[in-house]
Amino acid sequence: MFVDKAKIFVKGGKGGDGCVSFRREKYVPAGGPDGGDGGKGGSIIFEVDEGLRTLMDFRYKKKYIAENGENGRGKKQFGKDGKDLILKVPPGTIVRDEKTNLIIADLTTHGQREIIAKGGKGGKGNTHFTTSTRQAPNFAESGNLPEERWVILELKLLADVGLIGFPNVGKSTILATVTSAKPKIANYHFTTIKPNLGVVEIDKKSFVLADIPGLIEGAHEGVGLGLEFLRHVERTKLLVHVVDISGMEGRDPLDDFDKINNELKQYTEKLSKKPQVVVANKMDLISSEEVFKSFESEMNKRGYEVFPVSAATGKGLKELLRYIIKRLEEIEEEPLVEEEETYKYYTVENNKEDDIIVRKENDYYILEGKRIEKLFYSTNFEDMDSLRYFQNFLIKKGIVDKLKELGIEDGDTVKIFDFEFEFYH
Template sequence: MFVDKAKIFVKGGDGGDGIVSYRREKYVPNGGPAGGDGGKGGDVIFRVDEGLRTLMDFRYQKHFKAQRGEKGKPKGMHGAGAEDMIVRIPPGTVVIDDDTQEIIADLTRHGQEVVVARGGRGGRGNMRFATPNNPAPEISENGEEGHERWLVLELKVMADVGLVGFPSVGKSTLLSIVSSAKPKIGAYHFTTITPNLGVVDVGDGQSFVMADLPGLIEGAHEGVGLGHEFLRHVERTRVIIHVVDMAATEERDPYEDWVKINEELVLYNPKLAERPQIIAANKMDMPEAAEHLEAFKARLAETASDREYEIVPISSLTKEGIQELLYKAAKALESVPDAPAVEEVKDVTERKVYKHEARQETTFRVYKENEGFVVESEAIESAIKRVNLNSYDAVMRFARMMRKMGVDTALRKIGAKDGDTVRIGDFAFEFFEGSDYFHE
């Protein structure tokens, strides 16, 4: 089964927690703090493997979570960072953020990598918080949570030449006689519902990969028929062979077929109009095909004067013109050396690195909710997750940080009094207008 689209969840590993510890050597009286930092969580990394051809593996495994970092250790030793999680994907995979629909990366080359979810930083141990005023702090941080997101993977077939055209014009038959591929062939529309690939030996040491793509119909750019399932693969091919039923076996006009298919390609992606295109006039062994071909050439000369198209009369049944078509395709490939890509890989994990909490400029919003109050701030919510709420010193340090930001003043202005409940993210506290500020 060919799978060319998948939705998966990725999460970087959480950072390890820092610890509170002190030196305990026999001849070191009043040993200072020696709690080490936690290790960094593992990243989730996509790596291209040219041995893969489908997204089948993602049909059965949809969640990928990297390991968390190790906790800090005594004697000032830091916890080990977790190993990154490597996820193998086939070449031609486009990675899209499911929430924003932003294209994260277009991965085409073997070994190409992109970090899709970064691991969290390790929390600091108490040796990081020692000051002259507090030489033995009972303060440590929890590890930062790893970045998480839902991703959509779309596979665009990496083929040199793509066969396009209406259903039942003979694309699958053509592929079957020029390569060892065995596509399904039938006398009904949409016999081909997934791309078929075949390696074509042109001769003289030349070869290329050809893709028989699902049949296209009018309105495909809007998703009609197989729509986008077809068009995403055309976007990747370097040369287009447009197969036209010149015998009009289904009583359609060959020229109108050609025009409609090209319109769908351009409506989906205007750059496809610039792609080299060879017209394969198929079924020339049928009655009236020669007359239709002459009419096709005449109308093409009248309307397509801005661009020249090569027309190769062929018959998949008698193999007439097949070798000439392959030679022309190989020659066209020489003018398009690189596979077209959608986007270059970029750093897209959107990881926010905050400065020391007491010094960063943080925006926040406070408002009344039912009988309590809410402090809303992405930075503050992230900071509180790292606070060890079992440590009085750590809670007081967080309270001082909030006071310096002006959060307590803002709460008093909207009516907060002693004993009122204040919610920050998933945490709730009692508010006090004293030096303690918050009590859990």
């Protein structure tokens, strides 16, 4: 199992502001309010696309912001809603809230959609604020602020194909040649000490290829990197068994093939029966064509397809990849039994950002929070009706009571952002 991770910032669009407007018609000298509502801000939506295999796209762009809603207009015209921003992710992607580490969404099936950052609701126009005593409200509601957060994307990715073989047979070179992966490559054993992963694309089809640490005798007993290696191999659909056909290191490719398969069998019978494709690498260094023909003949007798390749020159790799694509389409999907994981999910209860914070700092009584910010920007402090609406909101929401609990007295200063006013009640 390989975990692909990305950290990104997502923000919905702000809701459009409601409009303050009055009818101005030729034969209506004292027209009533006709301000329209603001449009809803767009949301950030994640959608599962089974054609995607990695989170590579999110490595390059880190911030995603949806479109704002339009402001309302006169003649009761509503503002246009902002467009949702849809981000495509591979199946198996988990979205975590970076601050709490709780899961917001578990995206598994093709076409599944989840809202990760909601757009702000549009503000109400002044038509909504008429009462029997307030016939011409000179204020409107500002649009709601959107949700915004840093999220961690996690993709538990299974390799479709695993490269197996003794150390230094050329597996890392093959991976580097056929994908954009950049494994560490050098001429000594155990160059690869952890699985390297790459996506192979050919003929508009793709699969995930893993170069897994080299295997040695005794791996099933935990020798070298054995058990870790075997756990990774167990999760692949198809094995590509790479041998060094050149014998440059004094190895016998047939003997190597048997030893590796013996280790697979010792670990689990099921693993030894996994489909295998045999790759005779380093054909450019072979001493005689007969060496390959003899090896191929033996493998064919055992029912294996053999592909002569040179990872160094790229010769034979396209034919190999096309065959792998064909085999993968023939292999039935097996349900993967994983260790059970307990997930903690992000809920409304976890989000306390809507609360209005009331606190005292030196001689100031300070009001903070998104709801108070919206109220503040909706208030026309030059208009008595708007000011009265502002005061009634503070009373209804218990803000005035909280201020009294903190010891506020008439004449003390209340601060909202950079705005200060004296408290009288």
